[in-house]
Amino acid sequence: MYYKPFVQFFIGKRSYMELKPEKSVPARHDHQNCIDTALQEAERVLEDKGARMTGIRRLVLQYIWRNHCAVKAYDILGFLGDRKGSAKPPTVYRALQFLQDHGLVHRLESLNAYIGCPYPAENHNGQFLICNDCGTVKEFTTPEILRAVDIAADTQGFEVSHQTHEVLGRCQDCREQGNGLD
Amino acid sequence: MYYKPFVQFFIGKRSYMELKPEKSVPARHDHQNCIDTALQEAERVLEDKGARMTGIRRLVLQYIWRNHCAVKAYDILGFLGDRKGSAKPPTVYRALQFLQDHGLVHRLESLNAYIGCPYPAENHNGQFLICNDCGTVKEFTTPEILRAVDIAADTQGFEVSHQTHEVLGRCQDCREQGNGLD
């Protein structure tokens, strides 16, 4: 049994689930720098490919980068609704698809959620550490994993097209701060 | 861009998606043996834990083991409906949760689908090769992957609770038989 980084809350009798917000967004680094870098990189990557960074796509990417937690599609939808009057699911999913296709965001299959990629210029499969407690997602790359998969696939005659590696658990900050009961 | 093992079909003008069925179920091995072994092992594992193998749970597990493809919850629902008159989603999801909790099936996050575990006695995280072409799923275990994850997690002070490793691609059979266009 393991826990997913969601929090439950109530309005009246009805309960809702929401991705846990990152406990302390600004504490440990200059996150505005993360945002700026990500957006600049994105513009550059798309420019290089002759793809268009439109208003909606930029908004979605900015929202995804508001912190280091995974973002749910319908949260983005709500955000766009606030900013643009009316937005419908296809608007969000199309933007997400585009951003994924160009390597700017990754989809976290185990959360049905999305996270900005810090290395959009390099074509890669992401590997992720996901904190069940604060919701922070950290992308990492371990050549050993890729090599191990290649070997396993080769011995089976299997041709790899895409990989998903998602690791759930508890991040250092939460282990240090937490009471263990959370 | 990669493909998921779904096939599209039409009824009238409307299109539907369905998990691709395994191309040739019986060809290469005695699958009845897989089924029998899985079911016996399941009984034994549950017995050891003092957990109950009920009618519904057995039916669901049998259906999951009908071949080596991943199974969607609502396909199971349809199957149960055929066999039991009326079955509703919670019936299926409860059975699946139970089977997962006892290590008898794994959930494939990238497909929203479920697959029987050939090694239910050993507590483990699955690693999977998933064929986009025929839908066959093969569980494998590569200690190198686990070790690499442990190392990566340790260096970040991250405490691992659960891992997902899913590899999409094309299996050997499909590469040999296929025309490359599929």
Next chain:
DNA sequence: AGAATTGTGTTATGTTATAACATATCGCTG
């Protein structure tokens, strides 16, 4: 300007999953 391509708006619906509460069944104990 006109055509082709790409992006967005909109409606409707498909697909996956859970909450909440009622009822039944099981396994034990007296």
Next chain:
DNA sequence: CAGCGATATGTTATAACATAACACAATTCT
């Protein structure tokens, strides 16, 4: 075997996630 607590199932309703299909607008190319 009656009564009780625990476990399992039935049932209704709805939440949460995602796409098809088609209309229309904006951009780019010629």
